[in-house]
Amino acid sequence: MPELPEMEHYRSQLSPLLCGQKITGVTVNRAASINEPIDEFTAALVNRIVLFVERRGKNLLFHLDDGHRLLLHLMLGGWLAYGEEGPKKDSHFQVILTFGDGLSLYFGGLRLGYLHRITAKAAIEQLKELGPDPYDARLTLEAFQKRLGQKKGKLKTTLTDQRFLAGIGNCYSDEICFHAKLHPAIAANTLDATATERLYHSIRHVLTEAKEAGGYMEHPLTAEDTLTGGYNNLCKVYDRMDEACYECGTPIKFETLTGRKMFFCPQCQKDS
Structure with missing residues (x-):
């Protein structure tokens, strides 16, 4: 299962690639990987802009310009790929987000993991039980x-x-x-x-x-x-x-x- 170093490595790479980018296309090949009907999830994300990418524990939060978040937890076996095409056929990825530059973010291995579109308030509620980050300055x-x-x-x-x-x-x-x-x-x-x-x-x-x-x-x-x-x-x-x-x-x-x-x-x- 990806842990803090893996998710922070993803975050540090994704931030310069995605920040300011508009989502122009959404493909969902597995409805159980998201938390809304596919058509609602797709309609809500198209034309949204990624403001920044945050890590919280083993989770990534993609902050969108409408105030919502995409909450990603890769769980066991999940992984990401970014580029013109994924290293596998598109059908092998549970979710694909395409951006204005024509490149896509591929979410693979989400059999246990998930990508949920939630409000800022729901994100706070869902992550409130997490302990402090090991790098938190308050963790003296x-x-x-x-x-x-x-x-x-x-x-x-x-x-x-x-x-x-x-x-x-x-x-x-x-x-x-x-x-x-x-x-x-x-x-x-x-x-x-x-x-x-x-x-x-x-x-x-x-x-x-x-x-x-x-x-x-x-x-x-x-x-x-x-x-x-x-x-x-x-x-x-x-x-x-x-x-x-x-x-x-x-x-x-x-x-x-x-x-x-x-x-x-x-x-x-x-x-x-």
């Missing part, structure tokens, strides 16, 4: 320590709880725990001040490294996009079961925790 170390101390679950499930922090999922929770040298199954509220501070800085370090490397997804947005997926080769533990730890050589271990994949080094992460 002190504020983070307070939030973490109130959690009773395991560290990995805490990090992936979107009400705790918005944007972290399976991949980056494991990478963060490895960078902080903390076992992902340790009880979150048992970390001492030193470990909590280490975790706080690891969150921003890993997410920043992943953003700058283009995230771990392998679907480039455009034909010129050579950055997307660059973090795949930088993962230290995620999806590396039985491979040697880069730091100590111990085989990376795989387990499940409350139904989630969990990769860690049993030698470097002994805190459970």
Whole structure:
């Protein structure tokens, strides 16, 4: 599932491509991916202008000139492409938005994900349960320590709880725990001040490294996009079961925790 680095990478690429652009055409190949009848959705979007693109956690919000938003959540398997044509036949994309420059934004893999047209008020309501963004200036170390101390679950499930922090999922929770040298199954509220501070800085370090490397997804947005997926080769533990730890050589271990994949080094992460 795309996480904060992937969605921020999409946002940073889409902003200069779409801002100020008029939507001139809408194709919907799967009615369940949107929240209105196809003809109403299409009529409401044609001739609308994209003002800017915002990320909130794992969501993208396309702000339109009539005050509405397009709320995108890619969920598991969703991805985007932009250009004269998609890398697959048009029928393989659930939604396609065409713009005044003749190029289109293709929404693929929206079997669980969605693109909903909603009001600004509805967007606020729908996203109100999300926790702070890891980059929020108000999320100081002190504020983070307070939030973490109130959690009773395991560290990995805490990090992936979107009400705790918005944007972290399976991949980056494991990478963060490895960078902080903390076992992902340790009880979150048992970390001492030193470990909590280490975790706080690891969150921003890993997410920043992943953003700058283009995230771990392998679907480039455009034909010129050579950055997307660059973090795949930088993962230290995620999806590396039985491979040697880069730091100590111990085989990376795989387990499940409350139904989630969990990769860690049993030698470097002994805190459970």
